[in-house]
Amino acid sequence: MMLKRKLSTSNRTDFVDATGLVQAAVRELGLNEGVVVVFNPHTTAAVTINEGADPDVVRDMSVSLDRIVPWQAGYHHAEGNAAAHIKASMFGSSVTVIVEGGSLQLGTWQKIWFCEFDGPRQRHLWIRPLGPTP
Amino acid sequence: MMLKRKLSTSNRTDFVDATGLVQAAVRELGLNEGVVVVFNPHTTAAVTINEGADPDVVRDMSVSLDRIVPWQAGYHHAEGNAAAHIKASMFGSSVTVIVEGGSLQLGTWQKIWFCEFDGPRQRHLWIRPLGPTP
Amino acid sequence: MMLKRKLSTSNRTDFVDATGLVQAAVRELGLNEGVVVVFNPHTTAAVTINEGADPDVVRDMSVSLDRIVPWQAGYHHAEGNAAAHIKASMFGSSVTVIVEGGSLQLGTWQKIWFCEFDGPRQRHLWIRPLGPTP
Numbered sequence: 001m002m003l004k005r006k007l008s009t010s011n012r013t014d015f016v017d018a019t020g021l022v023q024a025a026v027r028e029l030g031l032n033e034g035v036v037v038v039f040n041p042h043t044t045a046a047v048t049i050n051e052g053a054d055p056d057v058v059r060d061m062s063v064s065l066d067r068i069v070p071w072q073a074g075y076h077h078a079e080g081n082a083a084a085h086i087k088a089s090m091f092g093s094s095v096t097v098i099v100e101g102g103s104l105q106l107g108t109w110q111k112i113w114f115c116e117f118d119g120p121r122q123r124h125l126w127i128r129p130l131g132p133t134p
Numbered sequence: 135m136m137l138k139r140k141l142s143t144s145n146r147t148d149f150v151d152a153t154g155l156v157q158a159a160v161r162e163l164g165l166n167e168g169v170v171v172v173f174n175p176h177t178t179a180a181v182t183i184n185e186g187a188d189p190d191v192v193r194d195m196s197v198s199l200d201r202i203v204p205w206q207a208g209y210h211h212a213e214g215n216a217a218a219h220i221k222a223s224m225f226g227s228s229v230t231v232i233v234e235g236g237s238l239q240l241g242t243w244q245k246i247w248f249c250e251f252d253g254p255r256q257r258h259l260w261i262r263p264l265g266p267t268p
Numbered sequence: 269m270m271l272k273r274k275l276s277t278s279n280r281t282d283f284v285d286a287t288g289l290v291q292a293a294v295r296e297l298g299l300n301e302g303v304v305v306v307f308n309p310h311t312t313a314a315v316t317i318n319e320g321a322d323p324d325v326v327r328d329m330s331v332s333l334d335r336i337v338p339w340q341a342g343y344h345h346a347e348g349n350a351a352a353h354i355k356a357s358m359f360g361s362s363v364t365v366i367v368e369g370g371s372l373q374l375g376t377w378q379k380i381w382f383c384e385f386d387g388p389r390q391r392h393l394w395i396r397p398l399g400p401t402p
Contacts, residue, residue, distance in 0.1 A: 241310055
């Protein structure tokens with residue numbers, strides 16, 4: 001019942017619009033009315049919902065997060081990506097989106113973003129419908 | 135099955151207690167046992183759960199967020215509200231609350247807060263029950 | 269249908285691995301396919317999903333959060349734990365985890381963490397299955 005989808009990120013910090021991928025999964029799963037849980041199975045990545053119209057919004061988020069959680073700050077975790085783990089918990093591991101008539105219900109400016117904090121990498125998103133499916 | 139509710143915010147940053155509004159929606163939807171998803175469809179607002187007894191808690195949150203994510207920081211997004219977008223992703227687009235016997239299950243001090251980060255504005259909350267409804 | 273589980277924290281800031289506790293609750297609830305909502309009913313604590321292999325990851329998160337949200341910063345909330353409330357909203361009140369074949373579906377390195385921000389205390393986690401149960 002859960003669909004696994006692959007995606008690629010292109011930079012150390014990268015925001016990938018996953019809205020189309022999630023909408024296609026909802027169609028494939030046959031979910032008409034309910035919600036969909038979009039889960040990120042990685043510990044240095046996250047999922048969030050934010051503006052998709054102006055690419056500067058996610059660019060500003062990326063720069064701001066680097067200021068709030070610097071890459072170097074005397075961390076003990078030896079892999080050099082402690083900052084990425086902290087950002088992952090600040091943004092969260094999943095989003096829940098309402099579905100009506102088979103369509104994701106998002107606000108006018110909202111998109112679902114996969115948030116890469118330690119890329120570039122091959123990543124996954126897990127998509128789980130809740131509600132009556134055929 | 136999703137209810138849309140309106141609310142007004144009064145300041146640029148504003149926390150509005152939406153607990154009563156959500157509880158009333160759960161009653162109207164006839165949800166007795168399950169969970170309710172409370173979704174904010176805006177990209178410069180959020181929903182969170184936090185203390186409702188002392189109004190200084192949300193006041194401190196507002197001031198702290200302005201310190202962590204300053205309004206001016208060389209952002210590229212031209213609308214002057216880049217900080218509001220970042221705060222929105224830090225606090226999250228939705229909360230999920232358990233319902234038993236028709237009542238929201240919240241801890242003693244918990245309230246559901248609509249978080250305005252670029253007001254004052256007219257805003258919406260979308261409320262979706264999950265569980266057997268009449 | 270909701271299970272309430274107790275746990276103890278040992279420090280002012282403390283991360284307790286709750287994965288086993290949640291998995292045991294899923295078994296007890298008889299949830300085979302669906303999702304589980306793990307809800308924290310406290311306003312100075314949170315739940316997050318992050319790495320469990322290297323204990324330095326949660327140690328780095330704890331130190332970083334103290335830097336981002338200092339304990340003393342001219343707060344108005346009189347109880348001395350305003351910072352804990354802010355961290356609670358940054359990390360979030362619940363996580364939603366997919367269940368298949370009776371097992372929590374988590375990424376290779378992911379664990380479910382109860383996040384104490386104003387301990388040590390006795391705390392609770394509320395666990396609610398969504399999906400067909402016996």
